Amino acid sequence: MLLAGCAGTDADSASSPSGTPAQDVVATPSEEVTPADDASSPVPALDLAEFRSESVQCVVRDEGLECQLQVEPTYTIPDKYLEFGVPCQSVYLTPTATEGELGCAGDVISESVGFTDALPVGTVVTHGGFTCTLLEVGAACANEVGGEVEITADAYRLAR
Incomplete structure (x- = not known):
């Protein structure tokens, strides 16, 4: 039948x-x-403590989130940071802060993040109370209390 x-x-x-x-x-x-x-359903966020794209590396630790550009920035660095003598191409955000900080550390943020697979633009990662979206060049991240940071080759943003 x-x-x-x-x-x-x-x-x-x-x-x-x-x-x-x-x-x-x-x-x-x-x-x-x-x-x-x-x-067309959205892809669920990935739960990763360390992640990267071709242009940025990010690490979430207990004390907060750090994202570091892996390309040369074109934005103007504030005078107060020029004394460090290294490119200011990191942003930091703690779990309870509503405003982030620009970082001028010249070292690698993690020995292992460079060995992770590069994620595509648009990927959303969430871990430890932080949510990040990978941009064309850079990343935009937020914590659970409304703090936000964004870093791209052209600009950085430390609050909403």
Whole structure:
């Protein structure tokens, strides 16, 4: 016996465009339907303490988050940082701060982060109360109390 319009299990037909009308899901204004197999669904955030892209490396530790540019910045460095003599291409944010800091450390932020796979632009990473989005060149991060930092080759931002 051949049944037209039926294929596979209930799970298969629920996500199949050829499902029978009895299996179709209709959303009403009071409910939200999120298709699990929809290609346009957002990708879940990755939980990583160390991560990088081609242009930035970030590390989350108990004392806070640090993101360091791996490209030469073109923004103007404030005079008060010029005495350090190294490029100021890091931003720091602690878990409870509403404003970050510009950093001028000349060292590597982690010995192991450089060995991690470079993540693509647009990747969202969350760990230890911080959420970061990798940008075309740089990263934008926030903590749970509303503090935000962003660093790109063109600019840095230490608060909202």
